[in-house]
Every structure is written in C-alpha cells, then in structure tokens.
Amino acid sequence: MTANGIFQIVFYFAVLILLVKPLGTFMAHVFQREKTFLDPVLGPVERFIYRLARINPNEEYNWKENALAMLLFNFAGLLVVYALQRLQQFLPFNPQRMSAVSSDSAFNTAVSFASNTNWQGYGGETTMSYFTQMTGLTVQNFVSAATGLALLALIIRGFARHSMETLGNFWVDLTRSTLYILLPLSFVLALVLVSQGVVQTLSPYISVPLLEQMEHGAQGDTTDAKITEQRIAVGPAASQVAIKQLGTNGGGFFNVNSAHPFENPTPLSDFLEMLSILLIAAALCYTYGYMVKDTRQGWTILAVMMIIFVALLAISAWSEQAGNPAFTKMGIDQTASSFQPGGNMEGKEVRFGIPNSVLWETATTAASNGSVNSMHDSYTPLGGLVALVMMHLGEVIFGGVGSGLYGMLVFVVVAVFVAGLLVGRTPEYLGHKIETYEMKMASLLILIMPITVLVLTAIAVMTDAGRSTIFNPGVHGFSEVLYLFSSQGNNNGSAFAGIGANTPFYNITGGIAMIIGRYWLAVPTLALAGSLAQKKFVPPSEGTLPTHTPLFIFWLIAVVVIVGALNFLPALALGPIVEHLMMH
C-alpha cells in the first residue's frame, strides 16, 4: 500500500478517537436526562411525544417490563414495514409504479430493518417506492438503532446500579436516542452528503442520451434493439444514507449500496460515511465509562476493539493490495502508484481504491453496519475472511449501536469469570458478584449465535433449495452461504452478494436467523443486567481483578478471539482458508 493509503487510514482513526470523548459525554447526558444544548429545540418535541403516547418519563421499569416494551415496539414496526411493502402500489410517492413485494421477501425485509440488520434480498431502485423507502425503511433505520441505544442505556444502568429493581424507562431512552442523537447527526450528515452529489429528490428516474449507442448488452443478452438512452435511478437517498451509516443499519437506497456513485460520490463522502459507521459505537464506550463513573472501564473496552480491528484491517489491506496472482500471470499491472490504485480491483471503485475499500469492509463488518462500498464477494480469500471473522466474533468489535457494546459487556463478564476461576476467587465486576445466573445468561448469549449460523448453513448446503442459488463455483460457493447466515445471524446485513438470496428458502431461514440474532440475544442481556442491578455493592478487595489494566485488555482480547475461533475455525477452513491455499 502507498504511503498516502496508510496516511488515510491513520487519519481516519485520529478523527474517530478525537470524537469519542465529546460525543460519548453528550450521549451520557442524553441517557441520564441531563441538560444538552439541543433542549430548546427538541425539548418541546420530546414532551409532545410523551404527552400524546401517554409515556410517564419519571416511571421506571424492571428488566422484564422493558423487554416487553421493546418487543411490542419492534413487532409493531415489523408489521408496518411488511404492510407498506405489500400495499405500496396503492400508496403515494411511487413515480416508478413499483408493484407489491412478494410475501417472503417482504417478511425478510421487515425483520431485517426492524432488527437493525438491513440485509437486503431486493434491489432498492428496482423494488421499493419512495414512500416505502421513507416511511418504512428510513423510519426503521432510526428506531431500530434507537432500540439498540435504549437497550444499552438500560443495560449500562444494570452495571452501574446496586440493590435496585429497575433499569429505567425504555420509552424515554428510545425517544431521547432518536431525537437527540440520531436525528441531528443524520440531518447534518445528509446535507453534507448532498453537497458531494448524493441525490435527494422525489422526482421520477431521469433519462439521458448515451454518447455512444449500444448495439446490445455487453453481457450477451438477446435484445436486438439499439439502446440510445440511459435511465438513471434517483430518489430521496441522502436522508436515508445518513441514518443507515450512523445507526449501523446499512440498508442501501440502491442495490449496490454505498458503492453507487449517487450514494457515495466522492472520497470525502466516503470518509464521512465510514466515520459514521464507527462513530456512535466507539463513543458509546466512553458513555459507558461515564455512566459507571469510571471512564477507564470505557477506554479499556475501546482499546480491545481497536486492537482487534487494526489487526484484521492489516490482513485485509495486505491481501487486497497484493491482488490476484492470476491477473499478474495475464500481464496485468496491479502495482499501486500515484497513477493507479492497483491491487484486486474487481468489485471496487476507482475513487476509493484499495485503502478506502478495505477500511470500509473492516468497519462495516466490525460494526454490524453491513453497508458496502465494494463487493465483498470479489475479495481475495483472506480479504473476505476478515469480513467473516469480524461477524463471527459476535459483532462485538464496535458492533451495532448499543448492541455491540452490550455484547462486549457479556464477554467482559465471561472474562472476569474465567479469570476468577483460574485464581480461585469469587469473580466480581464493578462491585457486582458474578454468580450462576449471570453465567447462565452469558453462556446462552455466546452459544446461540454460532448454533444459529452453523445449523442454518448446514441445512442450506444439504438442501437443493439452499444450493440452487449459489452463484460462484467451488469452495467460494460455500463461503457465500456461510457469509449469508453469519451476516443475518449477527444482524450485520452485508453479503457475498452473488448468491441469489431472494428466494422463499433464504428469505424465511434468514428472517429466522435475524430474529434470533437480535431478540434472543437482547432479552437475556437485559435479564443479566436486571440481575446485576439487584445485587448489593461489594467493595473491591485485594483479590479483585482490576478491569482497566493492559493485562485485562490482553485477557479480554484472548477470550473474544478464542471463543470466536473455537466456534468458527472449522467452517472457515472449509471456505476462505481452502480457497487461499488454492489461489497460491
């Protein structure tokens, strides 16, 4: 990679880390219902929502009642998105006259957007009306991310509180997360993106003349007619792109997501969209430290995430920049210089080159965002492996907004517990004794995801319904299936997109994976937090393992990596690892 490429990556991290403390502090104020500079504008809106929805902001609930509220809200959202897709031909803002989405695809998409996965079996510009995109998908982009933030706020309180039954009020955290965090950031980002060329219009698609008429398609299609015009899809993209990046949603307005020049036209738009992928998730680490009144705890977790992130990024960057050995044999120049990006450019855009493609790939799979600016299916085997590993670690390296950090907190509990076993002391974390109930919940959390992903992958490769829409031949085809369920089971949403996923088989199995990946993990984590909140405070003693030291950082990395490796190494060996050996 060129020096400029490395500098871009360093610059990215520098800006990200600089923003952690200010944004993290701000979000802590939001969760703790303290004054913010946005109160004069948003305070009246907030109170209006409470009044109309009959939310008592001063009422707090235990974990069960909060879980119930969360599930009801998400289920209602799911139903609305389903209905909008099925009825879109009767609804306004449909200049392209999109017809109703099939029932299995609509189910998959509804689950996908409600669960903050944003897996897309459909192509946006060929499927969804503007009305569905705005009132269905954009809304879920906001509220599914806000659900993650609200869950995290409740769970953090569980870690911060002692001898208490309640965790807070889901409705208040949901409302404040949407209004004070997601909405203002999205609004500003959307307008900056438009300034770079991201489209934002309600007009129908545009037709422009082609400078060179085409006799027929380059893909060997059978139409004989001369093609003289290019029809260009447009739409209200910027408003959706902004929130899909910030809320770790990732559902693109267009089929190719942020590789599309209208979703991501310039290097600057690319930088801002990439920054948005990790921004909130990184800053939440500081929010956590702030709320448990020990910011070192937050920095520790951020350090763990950063170290794993950089290590995997380096592998992908090296592999993609090295390129495809078969191309070199054909006399193709893959060397990076100031005249060309070089490397494996299949499925990548010239304006991003290798550094910005691999940085995005690593960030989007680390953060359960799932948007793409390059096609992961065309990555070199090791480049693709990095995306898979990021998901297999359970989306805790930054992870989804809220969900990533509460996933990581479960790993912290496990790390503390295992360390306690090793030295024969009762494990404790932040003054809470870690006991049987917590460990049961934590084990459940760590085991559900790999079971879901691996069992569904096995079913798919053993059935005709699963095998028939695999696109690439050989081991890469297996990787496509593994990637599909890894992505949906971890609420990521990116894909090895060659696979034909818009079939009843994949829409339904994938929908189930997404439901389990989101809700079956969220509820036990709430239970764990509820149990911690009830415990009496145990003052730290000499035998207490300090959880803010370099030693603990190393220990937590080891626990996360070992658990992930134990679960997925055999599957990875069958896919990208074999492919790598075949390539060289």
Place this chain on the structure above:
Amino acid sequence: MVLKHLRIAIVSLILFTVITGMIYPLAVTGIAQLIFPGKANGSLIKQNGKVVGSSLIGQSFSNPEYFWGRLSATAPYAYNAAASSGSNYGPLNPALFDAVKQRIQALKKADPQNAKSIPVDLVTASASGLDPHISIAAALYQLPRVARLRGLKEEQVRTLIDQCTDGRQLSFLGEPGVNVLKLNLALDELKPLALSSPFPTSPEK
C-alpha cells in the same frame, strides 16, 4: 401492562414515522433542492442547454476512438443506471478470468502496437457497474490509441485527461480518477467523431 405498552408502541411508532419518515426526509429534500439543486438532482451535465449525461454515472464505450471505462456487470446491458450491480465473481471464478481475458483481447485488438502492461482497473468490473472513473494509468494506456485514431496530438489529449481528472480531495483523500464520460465529451468537442468509424461498436462480441 401489555395493553398499556402496546398503546404506547403504536402511538409512538406513528409519531416517529411522522418525524423521521416524513418531516426529516422532506426537510432534507427541501433544503437540498434549495441549496444544492444540481447535486440533489443527479449532477447532470448540460451542453447547449441539453442534458448529455451525469458526471457521476459512467456510460459504456467500445468505439476505439473513445476512452473506455471500467467493465460493468449490470443487467441486461452494461452501465444500466436503473439496476446497479457488481459482477460478484469470486477471485477464482473461471467466469472472472474469461471477462478479464476478453477485455485484454479487445484492448489489444483496438491497439496492437501497445505493449505496455494493462492497469488492473481497466480489465475488472466496478462495484456499482456505474463507476464514472478510470485510473490515470488506465487513461494513459489508452492515450496513444485515441490520439492516433482521432488524428490528434498526444499532448492535446493529455491536456484533456488532466482537465477531466478528479484529484484526491484535500489532496490526500481517495484515489485520483479520470471521468470517462467528461473526457469523451471533451474529445468530441475538440474534434467530432468520424461518422464512418469502421469499428464494430462492441468488442465483447
């Protein structure tokens, strides 16, 4: 308890739909149309009052007198801007190698004298299928061919390449790229295309 929360869920979902699904996107649309009308509507290129393309969306070129862009995997034809798509070929897929070889042959056929090694972005499909750019190296590779067939001096064409190059933003962000459609429009402006071009329009045949 369930009914109480169900009611809150429904009412708050309606309110969030109004705020984030209607007011927010419509406000962004309104402001965008007011401040950045050109960008918000697709960055269209106009010549003599007529729209001739979008500066962000590539078009397909196969006439050797034009610069060629990236390969495009959109269906049913290349650079279909109503259905973006990458090839999604895995790195060992024989179809990938076929596509690359076809492109190499087409490039060699159009310019048999050119013995330089071909820049990788010129033989691979972009992620979107709509990439408006090629690398500077890919433009320079095609420069002798285009200049010769058009009867232009290489320096003249080189100047156009420089004019149509989008450099790194803030001088370090991204990779420089040559906007192929803009470059070909500029070529036509400098010297209109000979109508009797002997070359078939698609080298991929």
